[in-house]
Amino acid sequence: MPSTDPLYAVLLQFAxxxxxxxxxxxxxxIVVAALSASLIHRTWGQRLQQAHKTYxxxxxxxxxxxxxxxFPISFVIITALGRALLEGLGQHSELLKVVTSLILSxxxxxxxxxxxxxxxxxxxxxxxWENSFATMIWVGVALHxxxxxxxMLEGLDSIAIxxxxxxxxxxxxxxxxxxxxxxxxxxxxxxTLLEKQLQNTHSLSGSxxxxxxxxxxxxxxxxxFLIALDTIGIDLTALAVFGGALGVGLGFGLQRIxxxxxxxxxxxxxxxxxxxxxxxxxxxxxxxxxxxxxxxVVKDRDGVExxxxxxxxxxxxxxxxxxxxRNVRLKLPVQIxxxxxxxxAMMLMVQAANSHERVLKDPEAVARLMGFGDSGIDxxxxxxMNDPEQGTGSVxxxxxxxxxxxxxxxxxxxxxxxxxxxxxxx
Numbered sequence: 001m002p003s004t005d006p007l008y009a010v011l012l013q014f015a016x017x018x019x020x021x022x023x024x025x026x027x028x029x030i031v032v033a034a035l036s037a038s039l040i041h042r043t044w045g046q047r048l049q050q051a052h053k054t055y056x057x058x059x060x061x062x063x064x065x066x067x068x069x070x071f072p073i074s075f076v077i078i079t080a081l082g083r084a085l086l087e088g089l090g091q092h093s094e095l096l097k098v099v100t101s102l103i104l105s106x107x108x109x110x111x112x113x114x115x116x117x118x119x120x121x122x123x124x125x126x127x128x129w130e131n132s133f134a135t136m137i138w139v140g141v142a143l144h145x146x147x148x149x150x151x152m153l154e155g156l157d158s159i160a161i162x163x164x165x166x167x168x169x170x171x172x173x174x175x176x177x178x179x180x181x182x183x184x185x186x187x188x189x190x191x192t193l194l195e196k197q198l199q200n201t202h203s204l205s206g207s208x209x210x211x212x213x214x215x216x217x218x219x220x221x222x223x224x225f226l227i228a229l230d231t232i233g234i235d236l237t238a239l240a241v242f243g244g245a246l247g248v249g250l251g252f253g254l255q256r257i258x259x260x261x262x263x264x265x266x267x268x269x270x271x272x273x274x275x276x277x278x279x280x281x282x283x284x285x286x287x288x289x290x291x292x293x294x295x296x297v298v299k300d301r302d303g304v305e306x307x308x309x310x311x312x313x314x315x316x317x318x319x320x321x322x323x324x325x326r327n328v329r330l331k332l333p334v335q336i337x338x339x340x341x342x343x344x345a346m347m348l349m350v351q352a353a354n355s356h357e358r359v360l361k362d363p364e365a366v367a368r369l370m371g372f373g374d375s376g377i378d379x380x381x382x383x384x385m386n387d388p389e390q391g392t393g394s395v396x397x398x399x400x401x402x403x404x405x406x407x408x409x410x411x412x413x414x415x416x417x418x419x420x421x422x423x424x425x426x
Contacts, residue, residue, distance in 0.1 A: 033082065034075060037071045037072075069111060072104070105138060183228040188217070188221070214268065273313060273320065274288065278389045284298055284308065286389075327360065328392070330396065334379050336377050337376050352381075356398055360384040367381050383395075
């Protein structure tokens, strides 16, 4: 390897450190600093993590950042003391300076990535990506501080293939992936912050908030992709070929995906279905938990979440129990004997309805005499409620039980079916 190679020069410089006692002393200080910082992080890091779970807001963020800075800050303090000791004794401390710079860069990168991650919804996978992303950035910074970045980039650029007038190297592929990832993460982070701001806006409806948030996210992602391509020098006119291929794909195999995607925006902007609405689609009944780009999440009383494609909500009949008015009327039929007073029974039925906490007082519950059946008098209790997402089964059961008890207390009977049987003798 020629002596003019910067990487070779750096390696020789570090190798020369270990030919002197000062080099081994610095290495000993680094090992002691690493072990001591690990011990401090293990001891105090657990306490910070436990306290992190009990707080919210700024305190939670501060404790989370402190746990990430505990190891690098402890390491830097110990190495700084070692540097001061060596310099006081007139010894060299070049290795400690380099290691201190690397650890400080690690601390800055970790806290920066952690604060950026706070702009995204919390999830276990996001925490994993946070550590990976911080490590990748730190590796690049460390290579730059050590003087190894330029030789490594030259090596990656030397590995390439040529197709006509185009030259594709590992460096260009790495730049493409890095640029797309960076601008995509930035776009998603900005869209998440805007979505949080929209959620705090009281002048917009729920569906309009979701629609604007999805539109902004889609526009930012497209812009991020185009900016990333333009940054590394790719001619954007080449996307015409990709657009043609996408059109062919939509024509042959992606019609349903495109239809669901467009139907999702129609549902958002025409406000026919909004988050929290109680709907019935076929055999599915529940309230809308979320509106997604491809489907709607409908959660029923059993806790089951059904993912209904947006296209189905556009092309099929949907019963929206809370479209313009959340009030829902229930009808409870009951039959009493002909020997009983129907007016008294109707009064007791209304009392049973008014005793339930979920029954509205306005409109008030009423009882109606619907007809005279074969076995008794047909009555019907009609009542109103404004929380259909809580289900209707419990209300029916409670009021039917209350009517049974009050009928029994007042001597009102529910008749058995009566039939006349005639026998003909031949």
